[in-house]
Amino acid sequence: MDKNQAIGLVLISVMLIVYMTFFSPEKPKEQPKPKATPTATVKPSQTPVSGPVDSVQQAQQRAALGAFGNVATGTAQKKVLENQNLKITFDSKGGQVDEVLLKKYKTWNKKPLILFDQTSSSTEISFRTQDNRVIKLSDLYFQAQPVKTINTKQGQSQVLAYRAELATNQYIEQVYTLPADSYLVDYKLNFAGLNDLVANAPLQFTWNDQLKKVEKDLNQNRERSRLNYMTAAEDFDHIAGSADEPEVATVEEPLKWVANKQNFFTAAILADNSFTKGTFKASFSALDTTEVKTFSSQLQIPAQDVLAGKGDFSFYFGPNDYQILKQLPADFQKNLDLGWGVFAWVNKLIVIPIFNFLEHYFTNYGIIIILLVVFIKLLLTPLTYKSYLSMAKMKVLKPEIDAIKEKHPDDMQKTQQETMKLYSTMGVNPMSGCVPMLLQIPILFALLNFFPNSIELRQESFLWAHDLSTYDVFARLPFTIPFYGNHISMFTVLMTLSTILYTWSNNQMTTIQGPMKFYSYLMPFMIMFVVNSFAAGLSFYYFVSNIVTFIQQAIIRRFVDDNKIRAKLEENKIKNKDKKPGGFQKRLQDAMKAAADREAQQKSAGEAPKKRKR
Incomplete structure (x- = not known):
């Protein structure tokens, strides 16, 4: 050497x-966990149904929800879509995802790997009516159609349709399609015949996700957990949060997807068209060993897309595997951190x-x-x-x-x-x-x-x-x-x-x-x-x-x-006896000679005053 x-x-x-x-x-910063006063929080979708709602409550709900009051009562029931990769449980109250099990993976302590459940995660879609009411899908009861098997480009797929009928030819429909051998679930939201009821204002999609601890090394998992998002202009960015204070970001331009990314797994939503804007928040408590991080996303969905039958989206629940992610649109493989630029x-x-x-x-x-x-x-x-x-x-x-x-x-x-x-x-x-x-x-x-x-x-x-x-x-x-x-x-x-x-x-x-x-x-x-x-x-x-x-x-x-x-x-x-150096060697020799000349001048300048002093 x-x-x-x-x-x-x-x-x-x-x-x-x-x-x-x-x-x-960035490594998480330590912060003492604040003492919190215990409070009881019950999510709407978790409210047990013990029997028929009394007439007074029905009247109150109908009054609060207006034209949507007649689908505000019912009994919550579970349905399942399943392939060799995923087992997804749905709830008819809200017609939304209740639990996601990754069948090919286990947690660090060999337990079933549940990436999404109603105790740690929740999604919500709300919209505004013409008479200025705010309606949440979680307040509505949907009727589940029998699960069908159809042939698609991806092979055989299972289809589960939920419908909330307001009147003849007036309904909200949610359709989930799970292809065989896939981690991607197609989701369609359709407001049929509701143009006179729904205001021309963006729908609000809200996702609160407390990432579950599935790896032994909590610090490593936190360091590599981020809320990623991609704009329609193909600008990729993320927030990570810290123990000191939450990190918040607001994007005022259209978005293609948002992903709650852990070290090895990701839960995400992708839009076939785009979300009009988004607000994101990431945080965690350094002393809470049961929590990795908590991500919150609020996305706006154009009302006209849903009213026109173009409310097409996809959910991804799966591993950060490059061979899988690169098959998804809009540079979704960027959820796998392979390094910067040439690396x-x-x-x-x-x-x-x-x-x-x-x-x-x-x-x-x-x-x-x-x-x-x-x-x-x-x-x-x-x-x-x-x-x-x-x-x-x-x-x-x-x-x-x-x-x-x-x-x-x-x-x-x-x-x-x-x-x-x-x-x-x-x-x-x-x-x-x-x-x-x-x-x-x-x-x-x-x-x-x-x-x-x-x-x-x-x-x-x-x-x-x-x-x-x-x-x-x-x-x-x-x-x-x-x-x-x-x-x-x-x-x-x-x-x-x-x-x-x-x-x-x-x-x-x-x-x-x-x-x-x-x-x-x-x-x-x-x-x-x-x-x-x-x-x-x-x-x-x-x-x-x-x-x-x-x-x-x-x-x-x-x-x-x-x-x-x-x-x-x-x-x-x-x-090379008589050959003059060229290129890099000549520049290096010239630089060294110039440095030597400067040093000699400085030395002679320092010696001159000494001679005069003598």
Whole structure:
């Protein structure tokens, strides 16, 4: 590892820490939980129906709801739509979703994964009438039609229709369609024959969702839980909230979808047309271990869409799986955080396709990670070879470089000038060892987003790690170390040790001395503190990557002959004897010469007053 490669390592390390500081999700701030006075809250849809409503109450309800009063009484009944992915329960009171069970997944403690239920989540649609009344669908009783099976583009689908009849040819209809092998539920809201009753004002869709704790690591889940939204102009944004105060956002332009996104699962609503505007709120209590976050959304639906039979929407209840999300419209795959800019494209075009290909042939995800390392390392072999060749050249030139240092022990600038002249004469580019390392940064940063967000690794064990999507706990500490935590992640320790071994191997060929050499050993320890609570799959990947790189260099070493390199450099020396440096090397030499001249002028200016004083 020469000076320029060491600089490259420093740059990579600094960029790594900066990236994880500014581009990773913000950690929740601790805040004492305020004491709350217990209150009893009963949602309208949860009100038990114990018998017929008395005539006085009926009269009051009819008076309050006007023309909609005759559908304000009834008995709540449950209906179910089910495919191989979802089991969705509906309530005839309001005709809305009551509970959503994800059949292929379990919670961290192996319980059924219920993503949505009436104890933690609620949706509501309200509208204004011509006589200025506000009607909520949850106040109305709908009659459920028998569940039908129909053929659609997605194959066979189950259809559940709810209807609240006001009069002949006047009704509110809600139709849910669940295709086979899908996490998407089509939803149609239709106001038939109600143009004279419903005001031409936007309908209000309200969704309050207290995210259920489905992962063991509550802090990690909170850090990666966000309320995401996409505008019709394809502008993506989110709010995350904090323990200190709620985060609120108002969007005054049309919206395509809104998603309550957790680490690995998302509940969302998508509009075929668009919502006219939206208001969002995110919050949580740091001390409430039963709550991840609470998201609230208020969306406006154009009344004319619903009156014209164009109130078409979809609900998504499912995993943050790229292969599933990318099939949905309006860039819905952005709910999976694959990184910023070029790093996301590296994941989409390289990492995910390779990972999914390996999944077809292997079921052990530790083996898949090892093979992923081998494939990517083979892909980067030309860069690895170029980097090693640069180190070999520096090793061959080490005697000359040491001689220059001995010649000018107290003049750093003179040493650098003559070293650059030596490089130019020998035809060596001092940046050739740094550039290959920098070119690998996109893959390095892409993997920082891939592993913590890969649902494929969720609850997948390997060796002592019970879940590769979160940190492995080899041992618990009886105390907490700042920036490190209260656990020892063995994969992180192995990654650190292998990095030190790799650094030591490179330093055997280095011309670098002093603080920079010390820093090359210090950096792995600094990174260890940063990644100790990162996904075990990520630490394991870097550990295997270091070992494979070490083996790669051992193989390359067999094909690199120092004598041949020396002969080539001597040829360059003769060829470049009278050649003036150009390009980057010339600019670097000019800059160093200018710095030396300035230093000499400053020194002479300082010595002049001393002579006059004598």
